[in-house]
Each structure stands twice: as structure tokens, then as C-alpha cells.
Amino acid sequence: xxxxxxxxxxxxxxxxxxxxxxxxxxxxxxxxxxxxxxxxxxxxxxxxxxxxxxxxxxxxxxxxxxxxxxxxxxxxxxxxxxxxxxxxxxxxxxxxxxxxxxxxxxxxxxxxxxxxxxxxxxxxxxxxxxxxxxxxxxxxxxxxxxxxxxxxxxxxxxxxxxxxxxxxxxxxxxxxxxxxxxxxxxxxxxxxxxxxxxxxxxxxxxxxxxxxxxxxxxxxxxxxxxxxxxxxxxxxxxxxxxxxxxxxxxxxxxxxxxxxxxxxxxxxxxxxxxxxxxxxxxxxxxxxxxxxxxxxxxxxxxxxxxxxxxxxxxxxxxxxxxxxxxxxxxxxxxxxxxxxxxxxxxxxxxxxxxxxxxxxxxxxxxxxxxxxxxxxxxxxxxxxxxxxxxxxxxxxxxxxxxxxxxxxxxxxxxxxxxxxxxxxxxxxxxxxxxxxxxxxxxxxxxxxxxxxxxxxxxxxxxxxxxxxxxxxxxxxxxxxxxxxxxxxxxxxxxxxxxxxxxxxxxxxxxxxxxxxxxxxxxxxxxxxxxxxxxxxxxxxxxxxxxxxxxxxxxxxxxxxxxxxxxxxxxxxxxxxxxxxxxxxxxxxxxxxxxxxxxxxxxxxxxxxxxxxxxxxxxxxxxxxxxxxxxxxxxxxxxxxxxxxxxxxxxxxxxxxxxxxxxxxxxxxxxxxxxxxxxxxxxxxxxxxxxxxxxxxxxxxxxxxxxxxxxxxxxxxxxxxxxxxxxxxxxxxxxxxxxxxxxxxxxxxxxxxxxxxxxxxxxxxxxxxxxxxxxxxxxxxxxxxxxxxxxxxxxxxxxxxxxxxxxxxxxxxxxxxxxxxxxxxxxxxxxxxxxxxxxxxxxxxxxxxxxxxxxxxxxxxxxxxxxxxxxxxxxxxx
RNA sequence: GGGAGCUUAGCUCAGCUGGUUCAGAGCACCUGCCUUACAAGCAGGGGGUCACUGGUUCGAACCCAGUAGCUCCCA
Numbered sequence: 001x002x003x004x005x006x007x008x009x010x011x012x013x014x015x016x017x018x019x020x021x022x023x024x025x026x027x028x029x030x031x032x033x034x035x036x037x038x039x040x041x042x043x044x045x046x047x048x049x050x051x052x053x054x055x056x057x058x059x060x061x062x063x064x065x066x067x068x069x070x071x072x073x074x075x076x077x078x079x080x081x082x083x084x085x086x087x088x089x090x091x092x093x094x095x096x097x098x099x100x101x102x103x104x105x106x107x108x109x110x111x112x113x114x115x116x117x118x119x120x121x122x123x124x125x126x127x128x129x130x131x132x133x134x135x136x137x138x139x140x141x142x143x144x145x146x147x148x149x150x151x152x153x154x155x156x157x158x159x160x161x162x163x164x165x166x167x168x169x170x171x172x173x174x175x176x177x178x179x180x181x182x183x184x185x186x187x188x189x190x191x192x193x194x195x196x197x198x199x200x201x202x203x204x205x206x207x208x209x210x211x212x213x214x215x216x217x218x219x220x221x222x223x224x225x226x227x228x229x230x231x232x233x234x235x236x237x238x239x240x241x242x243x244x245x246x247x248x249x250x251x252x253x254x255x256x257x258x259x260x261x262x263x264x265x266x267x268x269x270x271x272x273x274x275x276x277x278x279x280x281x282x283x284x285x286x287x288x289x290x291x292x293x294x295x296x297x298x299x300x301x302x303x304x305x306x307x308x309x310x311x312x313x314x315x316x317x318x319x320x321x322x323x324x325x326x327x328x329x330x331x332x333x334x335x336x337x338x339x340x341x342x343x344x345x346x347x348x349x350x351x352x353x354x355x356x357x358x359x360x361x362x363x364x365x366x367x368x369x370x371x372x373x374x375x376x377x378x379x380x381x382x383x384x385x386x387x388x389x390x391x392x393x394x395x396x397x398x399x400x401x402x403x404x405x406x407x408x409x410x411x412x413x414x415x416x417x418x419x420x421x422x423x424x425x426x427x428x429x430x431x432x433x434x435x436x437x438x439x440x441x442x443x444x445x446x447x448x449x450x451x452x453x454x455x456x457x458x459x460x461x462x463x464x465x466x467x468x469x470x471x472x473x474x475x476x477x478x479x480x481x482x483x484x485x486x487x488x489x490x491x492x493x494x495x496x497x498x499x500x501x502x503x504x505x506x507x508x509x510x511x512x513x514x515x516x517x518x519x520x521x522x523x524x525x526x527x528x529x530x531x532x533x534x535x536x537x538x539x540x541x542x543x544x545x546x547x548x549x550x551x552x553x554x555x556x557x558x559x560x561x562x563x564x565x566x567x568x569x570x571x572x573x574x575x576x577x578x579x580x581x582x583x584x585x586x587x588x589x590x591x592x593x594x595x596x597x598x599x600x601x602x603x604x605x606x607x608x609x610x611x612x613x614x615x616x617x618x619x620x621x622x623x624x625x626x627x628x629x630x631x632x633x634x635x636x637x638x639x640x641x642x643x644x645x646x647x648x649x650x651x652x653x654x655x656x657x658x659x660x661x662x663x664x665x666x667x668x669x670x671x672x673x674x675x676x677x678x679x680x681x682x683x684x685x686x687x688x689x690x691x692x693x694x695x696x697x698x699x700x701x702x703x704x705x706x707x708x709x710x711x712x713x714x715x716x717x718x719x720x721x722x723x724x725x726x727x728x729x730x731x732x733x734x735x736x737x738x739x740x741x742x743x744x745x746x747x748x749x750x751x752x753x754x755x756x757x758x759x760x761x762x763x764x765x766x767x768x769x770x771x772x773x774x775x776x777x778x779x780x781x782x783x784x785x786x787x788x789x790x791x792x793x794x795x796x797x798x799x800x801x802x803x804x805x806x807x808x809x810x811x812x813x814x815x816x817x818x819x820x821x822x823x824x825x826x827x828x829x830x831x832x833x834x835x836x837x838x839x840x841x842x843x844x845x846x847x848x849x850x851x852x853x854x855x856x857x858x859x860x861x862x863x864x865x866x867x868x869x870x871x872x873x874x875x876x877x
Numbered sequence: 878g879g880g881a882g883c884u885u886a887g888c889u890c891a892g893c894u895g896g897u898u899c900a901g902a903g904c905a906c907c908u909g910c911c912u913u914a915c916a917a918g919c920a921g922g923g924g925g926u927c928a929c930u931g932g933u934u935c936g937a938a939c940c941c942a943g944u945a946g947c948u949c950c951c952a
Contacts, residue, residue: 005914005915006915006917007917281952387881388881390880390881390882391880391882391949391950394880394881394950394951395880395950395951398951493949495950496950527888560889560903560904561889561903566883566889566890567948568889569888569889569890571888571889573888573905574889574903574904576904577903577904577917580915580918582917583915583917583918584914584917584918586914586915587914587915587917587918588914589914590914590915591915592914593914594913594914630893632891634890634891635891635902638891638902638903641903642902642903649915650919650920653914657914660913661913736920736921739920739921740920740921740922742920742921743908743920743921743922744921746909748910748912749912749919750912828897832897835896838935838936839935840934840935840936841896841935841936843935844934844935844936845896845936846896849896850896852896853896856897
């Protein structure tokens with residue numbers, strides 16, 4: 001039965017994914033085996049698969065598949081995140097298209113639409129992960145707003161409240177006037193923006209001489225109505241005359257104090273700073289320090305309110321233009337200047353963030369963060385690569401309280417209740433709230449629940465526990481078995497707001513970190529180094545990529561280009577390389593499959609090849625295991641790539657391959673098949689489909705229903721003999737030199753050449769004679785006891801190989817070649833001798849290093865001697 | 878402004894505690910091959926002042942200091 005010349009992935013992919021599912025290979029239930037657990041970072045329900053997910057989930061799948069094959073009870077828990085702000089924005093937009101305004105809906109009506117949307121689109125990304133081959137336990141799929149997970153969130157809020165970590169307060173928050181919600185710092189993107197710096201004059205009453213005004217510089221003239229002071233640096237002599245005076249806010253003529261604080265940068269602007277506590281974080285802090293009044297002139301949609309006195313109802317940006325005109329007309333505007341500065345934008349709505357004071361719920365972090373920091377500090381939780389530790393430490397040591405409320409509907413509603421007097425209690429239900437009010441002797445009239453929901457990270461922080469129902473039900477079998485999980489694979493940009501919070505919550509509930517290793521992937525960039533983004537359109541569609549290069553090819557492509565923690569400069573060329581690799585494996589298989597078998601003894605070349613490859617394979621497994629234990633996934637892959645391509649295909653198979661249309665000896669055939677199986681197992685975590693496809697070929701005989709590569713026993717490294725490997729390497733070098741010679745002399749590979757060997761080392765070349773003959777097309781080999789003349793010589797180590805190329809050798813060219821080699825060796829020898837002549841080297845360097853130098857000296861001397869003799873022979877000839 | 882990190886071949890990156898398995902890998906490139914597993918291939922080859930300057934050392938890609946350029950995080 002012939003099989004096609006190139007590997008066609010499509011059929012294999014669907015077939016085997018379905019089969020694995022049917023057989024329940026992804027399913028994990030606690031048993032007596034060692035667990036190996038990964039919880040998937042839940043993608044947003046609004047998300048579609050992008051290259052970042054591809055990278056992230058490929059790595060997780062590689063880890064989980066390998067663990068499964070190693071006999072562990074591998075459990076990979078998938079799920080999605082409700083992403084309150086992103087999803088709410090999406091639903092609002094969808095409703096708008098239908099002509100429905102969120103404002104006209106009740107909370108319940110809105111949530112109905114939102115759930116409908118989620119049911120319809122929320123599973124897309126998980127379906128896409130199936131294409132990638134993700135071997136998750138789909139029976140465990142969770143959503144952060146599932147009732148039991150939401151419950152965990154609410155319980156946690158109440159728990160932390162009772163422990164005194166949660167409080168309400170007025171704070172400066174990042175306000176998104178379009179989404180009309182507060183955002184965490186992490187949801188704000190800062191961008192460099194071209195702005196204008198306006199120089200505005202404030203009248204200063206009561207100055208006898210000199211100008212009767214001061215000038216401030218601001219990019220936000222529309223906020224002057226909220227000014228409650230002007231601040232100068234006490235050391236600034238220019239303004240000494242202003243001390244203790246007051247200034248008048250232009251246009252509205254409100255009198256404000258002139259205060260002094262070293263915070264003011266004398267160099268910047270005019271050195272006079274307008275202080276607007278309600279609309280700037282630094283000003284707010286300054287205001288607190290100096291007990292300034294706070295005047296908030298903005299509505300939650302970014303328009304000016306009546307406290308502004310003028311321009312009421314205008315949007316902040318319209319008001320800016322407008323007030324500039326007014327200031328100019330009234331003679332307050334001194335000048336303007338171009339200026340660039342960082343402005344925050346909402347990650348979700350892209351509206352300019354407004355620093356705004358509002359009543360929010362907060363979680364006190366300083367104390368909670370300590371154990372979470374300690375886990376990383378003491379190495380209980382490893383960050384990979386460890387360069388992130390110092391960043392993490394710095395962040396955790398300077399952690400600020402966490403704004404946990406969001407002015408949204410989609411999410412877990414905060415379990416706080418107000419009565420008509422706006423007094424409040426925290427309780428799970430309104431009945432409990434009533435009881436609490438009553439216990440405190442307060443009215444239960446007009447009781448209503450807090451409108452705000454909790455930040456999404458509050459629920460994802462519980463994820464490694466809540467997917468196992470571990471907070472509500474802390475003694476259940478799942479949580480006891482799977483927690484702490486093993487590895488977490490995620491992106492460095494969410495190290496703090498996700499990873500740190502999981503550590504905090506994990507410690508809070510179970511006194512144990514939720515995972516042992518955190519593998520931080522890089523950001524997927526295009527080959528120009530730009531972050532892949534929808535707006536740039538520089539991101540390939542992963543699904544199309546998989547169709548084009550095969551899933552295995554894309555998986556290999558992703559991992560080839562991604563050392564841990566480094567950004568990955570993605571290029572489809574990597575996928576092409578992956579596809580080519582799959583094809584290589586496929587064709588190696590075709591070769592073996594095409595062999596006829598004869599009941600005959602194996603040849604010497606076949607036996608030596610098998611002997612060598614056995615050692616080489618064990619050596620490679622050791623290397624690969626080493627790479628995995630250091631989470632060097634792309635190095636592990638490259639080691640496999642080279643093992644398969646170079647060692648297995650280019651050397652092993654070429655050596656055992658029978659002559660054209662000749663059968664292969666039974667023994668060699670069986671050995672080859674078992675090597676092939678072993679190789680397929682190594683490949684499987686990276687290339688699950690082609691490995692499974694070939695695993696089931698009739699070549700390997702009948703397989704039982706559950707005899708699958710996905711659950712085959714992962715190769716364990718065995719012993720390997722360095723001497724055997726070294727001897728074989730000499731053989732390889734001889735072959736390579738002969739091929740090189742053919743190339744240089746334009747001798748076809750089809751022309752057989754005779755060779756004589758004069759070997760004085762302990763390598764037994766007789767043993768490899770047949771191998772050399774086969775790989776270098778040598779017609780006959782003779783072993784001689786001295787030098788040969790009239791033929792071309794090759795030196796490998798101190799052994800000499802004479803090839804009769806059946807043509808007059810070019811004496812001059814040979815002389816030059818040998819002389820060059822001697823020159824090189826002499827240079828080398830000189831440097832070695834210089835070291836050995838240096839007393840301080842001999843005294844200070846470690847003995848083994850000195851010994852090594854002596855060996856190098858001896859080796860070089862022997863080689864030079866041989867070459868010089870050969871040179872003489874040539875001249876004599 | 879504060880913190881972290883990077884700079885090695887055309888590209889993407891390895892290089893552990895300083896000492897020829899120290900200048901490496903893959904891809905790309907060049908040369909020769911349509912050899913009956915594979916041209917998505919085979920065989921061979923070229924290519925780097927290890928950012929720059931100085932220091933420590935018997936010895937530096939590696940350690941230290943400074944300079945330049947780049948990236949990320951926080952303000």
C-alpha cells in the first residue's frame with residue numbers, strides 16, 4: 001500500500017482529535033497517580049483566538065501531553081473569563097445596533113441580553129482551541145460567572161470584608177467617561193500625546209509693585225474652575241513676593257490661596273502650579289497635605305457640571321476649546337506652547353481617562369501582599385525566566401490598594417446593601433442584610449443592593465481554586481487532589497494583576513500557593529518587532545495558518561521562535577519550517593514502510609547503526625529532559641528536531657537502508673520500527689497529530705483501541721556510552737571529509753573510491769568499515785601499517801585515511817592545503833605554549849585546566865608531525 | 878522621573894560557576910546534485926572586532942565601571 005508523497009494534515013487532525021475525545025484521554029479524575037495540573041488562563045468570552053493564545057496554549061498542551069505520557073494524572077482545566085468591561089461594551093454596542101439604549105433597560109433586562117450574547121459567542125475561542133489540539137478536560141470547562149464561581153467571589157468579598165481588608169472610600173480613580181466606570185491602573189494604556197501648554201494669568205490682589213498677576217501653565221484649561229490653590233516652590237525667589245497672598249481664578253474670580261510646597265518643579269512651565277484636587281492625582285495629594293477644598297466640576301460622562309459655574313453641560317474637550325477662547329478674549333491667555341505628554345486611555349473604550357474622585361470599594365493590599373511576595377522570594381513559586389522576580393518584588397513592595405468596584409452590570413454584584421438613609425452593611429442576601437441592619441438598630445426601609453460589580457480580576461484571582469470548587473467546599477476531593485496546581489503559563493503583562501492576586505487568594509484560603517511554576521511567555525510580535533494587533537492588521541489568522549501549514553507545523557513554528565520570557569518575532573517562515581519537519585517525518589516513515597523484509601542476518605552497518613543510535617537516543621532524551629526541567633521548551637524541541645532529522649534520518653536510516661529493491665534483514669527492520677516508535681513518542685507533545693497518525697499505521701501491527709501515542713509511555717533516558725558516541729563521531733567525520741573531498745574534486749558520489757586506513761588511535765575502524773563504505777561510497781577498505789603515498793590523505797584525530805581518487809593528485813594544491821593546516825595548528829600550539837610558559841597560569845589555574853592545556857599541546861604536536869611527514873612525502877613524490 | 882532588562886552571523890536566538898566540545902544553533906545565503914523516502918529534499922560551504930571605552934585577571938562574550946542605542950514596567 002502506497003502512501004502519498006507529502007503529509008496531508010487535515011484528515012489526521014479531525015480524525016484523531018475526535019478519537020481522543022471519544023476515548024476520554026483528556027479526562028482527569030482523581031486517582032492514586034501523581035497529579036499534574038494546569039489551569040488555563042481563561043480567555044475573555046469576547047475573544048477570538050489570536051497568536052498570543054496560540055503560543056500560550058501550545059506550551060500548555062506540550063507540558064500536559066508530556067506529563068500524561070509520563071504516567072501522571074494530567075488535568076488541564078479550560079474556561080473563559082466574563083471580562084466585565086469588555087463584554088459589557090460589546091453588548092452595549094450590539095444593543096445600539098439594534099436601536100436599544102442601555103439606559104432604557106433595567107439591570108435584569110440588560111443581563112438577559114448579555115447572557116444571550118455569551119451563550120452565542122462566548123464559546124468560540126474554546127472551539128478554536130480544539131483546532132490547536134488542546135488536550136483539555138472539556139468536562140471541566142468553567143466560566144467565571146457560573147453560579148458556583150460567582151458564589152465563590154461573593155463569599156470571598158464578604159470574607160475579606162469581615163477580615164477588615166475591604167473598605168469604601170473616596171479616591172482618585174481612573175474614570176472612563178465613555179464606559180462610565182472606574183478602571184484599574186492596569187486597564188489604562190498610556191500614550192504619548194501632542195498637546196498644548198496654555199499659559200494663563202491669575203490676578204493677585206494686593207501687590208504694590210510689579211505685575212499684579214501670576215502665570216501658570218496647564219494642558220487642561222477647562223479645569224481652572226476646579227482650582228483651589230496655586231502652589232509655588234518655597235525656594236523659588238522669583239515668587240517670594242507671592243507668599244501668603246491669594247489669587248483669583250480667571251473668568252469666575254474665585255479667590256484661592258497661594259501655597260508653598262517643594263513638590264513644585266521650578267524648571268517646569270512657569271514654576272507656578274495650579275492645584276486642582278478633584279481632577280489630578282498629584283494635585284489631590286497636594287490638596288490633602290494642605291487641606292484644600294475639593295471642587296469636582298465634571299459629571300460622570302465627562303461634561304461640566306454646575307460647580308464649574310461656566311460652560312455647564314459642555315463636554316470636557318469642547319469646553320477646553322471654548323474656554324481658551326474666553327480666556328484669550330478676556331486677556332488672561334499669555335501664550336501657548338506645543339507640548340507632548342503621557343495621557344491615559346481606556347483599554348476597552350479608548351476614551352481619555354479622567355482622574356476623578358469617586359466613592360469606590362477598595363481592597364487593602366499591603367498585608368495581603370506579604371505572603372504572596374514571600375512565595376516568590378523563597379523560591380516556593382518559581383518565575384520562569386527568573387528575571388521577572390525583581391520586577392515582581394518591586395511591585396509587591398510598593399503595592400497600592402486595589403479598586404475592586406466597577407460601575408457595570410455584567411459581573412458579580414457587590415454584596416452590600418443600603419437602606420434609605422444610605423447606611424450600609426455587607427451581606428450575601430437581603431434577608432441577612434436586614435438582620436444586620438436590625439442588629440445594629442438601623443432602619444431596613446428602602447433596602448437596596450449596591451449597583452456596582454466587582455472587578456473581573458477578583459474572580460480570576462480565585463480561578464485555580466474556584467474551578468475545583470475549592471473555596472466553597474474546601475475539603476472536596478478535586479481541590480485536595482489537584483491543588484496546588486503545577487504550572488501556570490501566562491503573559492508577563494498580567495504577572496501582577498492576575499498572578500499576584502491568585503497567590504494572595506490562594507494563600508488566604510489554603511495557606512498554599514496555587515501553583516509551583518509560573519512560565520511567562522513573551523509577546524508575539526511581527527517580524528518587524530511590532531506588537532500584533534487588530535488595528536495594525538499585522539496578525540495572521542491562526543485558523544488559516546493551521547489550514548495552511550498544518551496544526552503540527554504551526555505548533556512547531558510557534559515554539560521554534562519562542563525562548564522563555566522573550567518576545568517572539570513571529571514569521572510564517574517558522575511555520576513553514578514546522579511543516580517541512582512534519583513532511584520529513586512523514587517521508588522517513590514512507591521509506592521504512594516500503595521495505596520488504598527478509599529472514600536474513602543484519603549487516604555490520606545495520607548493527608553498528610543500531611548500536612550507535614541506541615546510545616544517541618538515550619543521550620538525546622537526557623538532553624531533552626534537561627531542557628524541560630528548565631522550561632526551555634524551544635531548546636527541547638530543537639533537540640528533538642535534530643535527533644530526528646540529523647541522527648535518525650541522515651545517519652541511522654541511511655545506514656540501515658537496504659540497496660535499491662533489496663529486502664531488509666528482519667532484525668534491522670524490527671529495530672528500526674522500535675526506534676521509530678520511540679521517536680514518535682518524543683515528538684508527540686509537540687506534534688500530536690502526525691505522531692498519532694503514524695502510530696496507528698499497519699506497519700506497527702494491530703493496535704488495541706486504547707493503544708495510542710497520546711498515552712504511550714514517554715521514553716525514559718537510559719545509559720549511553722561516551723566512547724561509543726565518540727567513535728561514531730570519528731566515523732562521521734571521516735565520511736564528511738570524504739564527501740567534502742568529492743565536492744572539491746568534482747567527483748560524483750556515484751563513483752566508488754578505494755581507501756586505506758592507517759589508524760593508531762584506539763578507535764576500531766574495522767568495525768565501521770561497512771558504515772564508511774556505505775555512507776561515502778567507498779569500494780574497498782584496506783588497513784595498512786604505515787603511510788601511503790600517491791593518494792590524498794585525510795586526518796581525523798591522529799588517524800590517517802588515504803583515498804585513491806584515481807587521478808593525478810594536484811601536488812601543489814595538496815601542499816598548500818596541508819601547509820595551511822600546519823600553519824593553523826602552529827598558531828594554536830603557540831597560544832597553548834604561551835599559557836603553559838606562563839608561571840602564573842600554571843600556578844593559579846585549576847589543575848584540570850592545566851592538564852587539559854598539556855593534552856591540547858600533545859595533540860597538536862602529533863598532528864603537526866603527521867602533516868609534516870605527509871608534506872615531505874608529497875614533495876618526495 | 879523611578880524600576881527591570883537587552884545589544885553575539887543577514888534574521889531569530891543559545892552561550893550554566895571566567896579557561897577549544899568558546900565563538901555556536903536554526904533559518905536565510907552560496908556551490909554541486911531531479912541518488913527510486915523526502916527539491917517541503919540530499920551533500921558540502923562561506924559568514925561575527927561577541928554595541929563602544931576603560932578596568933579587574935595569568936586569562937573576559939562572560940566579572941566591574943562608564944558611554945551609546947533599544948525594549949518593557951511604574952509614575
